[in-house]
Amino acid sequence: xxxxxxxxxxxxxxxxxxxxxxxxxxxxxxxxxxxxxxxxxxxxxxxxxxxxxxxxxxxxxxxxxxxxxxxxxxxxxxxxxxxxxxxxxxxxxxxxxxxxxxxxxxxxxxxxxxxxxxxxxxxxxxxxxxxxxxxxxxxxxxxxxxxxxxxxxxxxxxxxxxxxxxxxxxxxxxxxxxxxxxxxxxxxxxxxxxxxxxxxxxxxxxxxxxxxxxxxxxxxxxxxxxxxxxxxxxxxxxxxxxxxxxxxxxxxxxxxxxxxxxxxxxxxxxxxxxxxxxxxxxxxxxxxxxxxxxxxxxxxxxxxxxxxxxxxxxxxxxxxxxxxxxxxxxxxxxxxxxxxxxxxxxxxxxxxxxxxxxxxxxxxxxxxxxxxxxxxxxxxxxxxxxxxxxxxxxxxxxxxxxxxxxxxxxxxxxxxxxxxxxxxxxxxxxxxxxxxxxxxxxxxxxxxxxxxxxxxxxxxxxxxxxxxxxxxxxxxxxxxxxxxxxxxxxxxxxxxxxxxxxxx
Numbered sequence: 001x002x003x004x005x006x007x008x009x010x011x012x013x014x015x016x017x018x019x020x021x022x023x024x025x026x027x028x029x030x031x032x033x034x035x036x037x038x039x040x041x042x043x044x045x046x047x048x049x050x051x052x053x054x055x056x057x058x059x060x061x062x063x064x065x066x067x068x069x070x071x072x073x074x075x076x077x078x079x080x081x082x083x084x085x086x087x088x089x090x091x092x093x094x095x096x097x098x099x100x101x102x103x104x105x106x107x108x109x110x111x112x113x114x115x116x117x118x119x120x121x122x123x124x125x126x127x128x129x130x131x132x133x134x135x136x137x138x139x140x141x142x143x144x145x146x147x148x149x150x151x152x153x154x155x156x157x158x159x160x161x162x163x164x165x166x167x168x169x170x171x172x173x174x175x176x177x178x179x180x181x182x183x184x185x186x187x188x189x190x191x192x193x194x195x196x197x198x199x200x201x202x203x204x205x206x207x208x209x210x211x212x213x214x215x216x217x218x219x220x221x222x223x224x225x226x227x228x229x230x231x232x233x234x235x236x237x238x239x240x241x242x243x244x245x246x247x248x249x250x251x252x253x254x255x256x257x258x259x260x261x262x263x264x265x266x267x268x269x270x271x272x273x274x275x276x277x278x279x280x281x282x283x284x285x286x287x288x289x290x291x292x293x294x295x296x297x298x299x300x301x302x303x304x305x306x307x308x309x310x311x312x313x314x315x316x317x318x319x320x321x322x323x324x325x326x327x328x329x330x331x332x333x334x335x336x337x338x339x340x341x342x343x344x345x346x347x348x349x350x351x352x353x354x355x356x357x358x359x360x361x362x363x364x365x366x367x368x369x370x371x372x373x374x375x376x377x378x379x380x381x382x383x384x385x386x387x388x389x390x391x392x393x394x395x396x397x398x399x400x401x402x403x404x405x406x407x408x409x410x411x412x413x414x415x416x417x418x419x420x421x422x423x424x425x426x427x428x429x430x431x432x433x434x435x436x437x438x439x440x441x442x443x444x445x446x447x448x449x450x451x452x453x454x455x456x457x458x459x460x461x462x463x464x465x466x467x468x469x470x471x472x473x474x475x476x477x478x479x480x481x482x483x484x485x486x487x488x489x490x491x492x493x494x495x496x497x498x499x500x501x502x503x504x
Contacts, residue, residue, distance in 0.1 A: 001030065001037070005046060013048055017056035025065050025076055034076040036066060124474035126461040127442045129268065129417050130333045134467065135388045144371045160360045162351045164190025164339075168370040172339050175373065179300070180314035181323070181341060189347045191354070192361045194298055194326035194338035198222045200353050201259070201294050201322060204346075206231045211257035215243050217449035217458070219268045219296065222261055231258075235451040238267070242274025245281040252289045259292050264312060266299040266416030269449050269460040273414065276309050283315045290320075297325045298338075299416040301382050304390040306414060319343040327369050329417070330385050331378075335365045386415075389464055392471060393419070396463040399475035405482050410461075419461045426489050427482060429456050435484055439477035 003020050005013055024030050036042070039057060043050040057074055060066040067077050163169065169185040176183050191197045198221065206212065208230030214223060216235030226233050234255070236248050242264060251257070262282070264274035274282070286293050295312045313323040319342070326338035340350060354360070372378050396419055397412050404410075407424035423429060429445030436442065446458025466474055 003042075003046060005048070014052045014055040015059075017042075017046070017053060018059040021056065021060060022063065022065060025060075030076045032076050035072055036074040036076070038073055122440055124441045124466050124470045124477065126463070126466060126474060126478070127444050128465055129329075129462055130465045131329055131331065131385075132388065132392075132464050133332075135385050144368050147371070158363060160363050160366060162355050162360045163188070163347065164361060165363075165366050165370060167374075168366050171370055171373040172341075176313075176341055180310055183341050186344050187341055187347060189340045189342075189350055189354075190361045190366060191324075191326075191338040191340055192358055193328055193336045194296060194324040195221055196354075196357070197322075197324040197338060197340050197350075198261070198294070198296070199225045200350050200357075202226050202229045202231070203353050204349050205259055205292065210259075211255050213248065213251065213257045213260045213291075214451065215262055215267065216451060217269055217446065217455060218261065218451075219263060220448035222296070223448075223451060226259075226261070233451050238270060238272055240272060242267070242272055242278045243282065245278055245285060248282070249285050252285065252291065256289070257291060259294060260286065261294045261296065262312070263296045263298070265297055265309065266302065266413060268298070268416065269418050269444070269446070269458075270420045271411050271413030271416050271418050273309060279309060279312055279315065283312060283320075286320045287318060293321045295321050295323045297323065298329050300325065301330050302386055302389060302417070303415040304386055304393065308415075313341060319346075322346060330382060331369070331372070335362075335369065337361055337365045337369055389417075392463045392468055395468065395471045396461065396475060399472040400479075402472075403476045403479035405479060405486060408479075408482065417462050417464050419463060421459045421461060423457045423459065423482070424486065425457075427457070427485050429459050432459065432481060432485055435481040436478055439481050441474045441477040441481070443478065 001021065001024065003017055005016055007013070009016065021030075021036070036057070037045070039050050039053040043053045046053070057066065061068075065077065066074050069075050166185060168190060169188040172188050172190075173183055173185055176188075191200075198219075202225045206226065206229045210229075210231045212226045212231045212233050214226075214233055214235055216237050218235065223233055234251065234257070236251065237244050243262060248260070260282075262274070264279060264282075266273060282293070285291075293312060293316075297311060300308065300311070311323065313321045315321075321342075323341040324338060327335055328338065340347065342350070372381075393413070397410070400408070400410055400419075400421075405424060409422040410419050413419065423432070429447065433443070433445050443462075444460045446455030446460065447453060449455055449458075449460070461478075463471065
């Protein structure tokens with residue numbers, strides 16, 4: 001312990017002693033349990049009165065930094081509260097005052113709770129957008145991991161460039177060539193899931209007050225990501241042909257947004273597809289007004305009938321389209337691996353932002369997926385997944401036809417994960433969620449997919465995650481919950497009629 005006194009200073013000597021010891025404690029130079037010199041010895045060493053040192057020690061005790069222990073004298077405390085009376089303080093911090101304004105702009109909604117429910121064996125989940133664990137290529141992946149271990153391939157377990165393994169980026173270029181997009185590896189970047197790409201795009205392109213256009217309804221984590229930056233999110237309605245580009249152009253004339261977010265292929269949550277003519281119109285409008293397009297293509301590989309429409313990125317000649325996709329939807333969601341294709345300058349900005357978040361995507365996941373692509377396994381795996389998911393979709397549609405009450409409407413998507421249901425008039429999705437929980441079945445209500453609180457008359461049903469045999473039973477339970485709510489509604493309406501028109 002070092003204490004130096006300035007006897008010509010206007011600061012009292014006892015306060016100089018207090019401040020110097022306090023600074024050394026807070027700096028960690030005196031660890032908990034450190035014994036301070038007895039008052040008399042320190043006073044002799046400094047050439048001051050013992051009372052001066054005693055006053056300094058009293059100040060240290062008042063702050064809870066030191067305490068007196070029998071047989072040890074004065075020691076630095078591990079927990080300053082040992083010497084404080086905390087009875088008049090709150091039991092925990094005032095969190096609402098501590099959390100940043102940024103944190104107030106996003107909500108977890110119910111994703112965490114739905115993921116927890118999905119893991120319960122007694123609950124049938126149509127809520128989470130997760131690939132079926134039954135269709136994953138477990139044997140092939142196990143072989144790849146064994147190859148890594150047997151050959152002691154430490155490279156698969158080390159850090160990677162932020163943009164991802166060079167060999168994987170080249171393999172992704174091959175996948176993009178098959179999708180009609182001819183890119184170089186410098187235009188490709190690996191992500192920790194395509195959802196990270198949305199978050200990075202929000203950080204890179206948007207400032208508070210900027211305007212983002214989304215389809216209405218839209219992927220609700222994207223809406224949250226844009227709003228968390230402080231952007232204003234405006235919805236453009238969709239129909240059976242996709243985004244209403246005619247309404248979009250009117251909006252562009254008025255607002256000049258910074259970014260358009262779209263899922264043109266097997267849209268989440270509606271399952272709709274933007275038809276070819278709309279895609280051409282959207283590209284023309286984006287180029288005309290100089291607006292960036294963020295194309296989210298999470299489900300593009302999962303086409304169950306017919307041919308896929310060309311990607312927006314395949315029509316991009318001037319670099320206005322930033323393309324996102326993922327391996328999580330057709331392999332395993334836990335791999336958390338997606339990718340970005342964009343102009344080199346955009347990739348550089350994304351890379352710089354990603355370094356601040358997670359440095360790089362999981363090395364082992366990258367290595368597994370790279371081998372899975374290169375050895376041809378992905379090419380043979382996708383058709384098998386599509387065959388399985390087509391059967392699951394058909395089973396859900398058949399169950400809805402069998403059990404759903406009258407006036408429930410739903411689509412039959414050509415691909416993707418979801419069936420989008422319109423509930424009968426007067427049936428609330430929020431109330432249905434609670435009632436369905438009694439029957440141990442869960443789904444996502446429509447409200448979070450909209451920008452202004454609409455959607456309580458819609459629900460989204462996932463058909464990929466629940467075991468195939470559970471789909472009819474889960475739909476049966478869900479429809480029973482609907483019928484319960486409809487019966488309660490009818491009873492309430494009947495009681496109102498009696499009050500208004502009493503029988504005399």
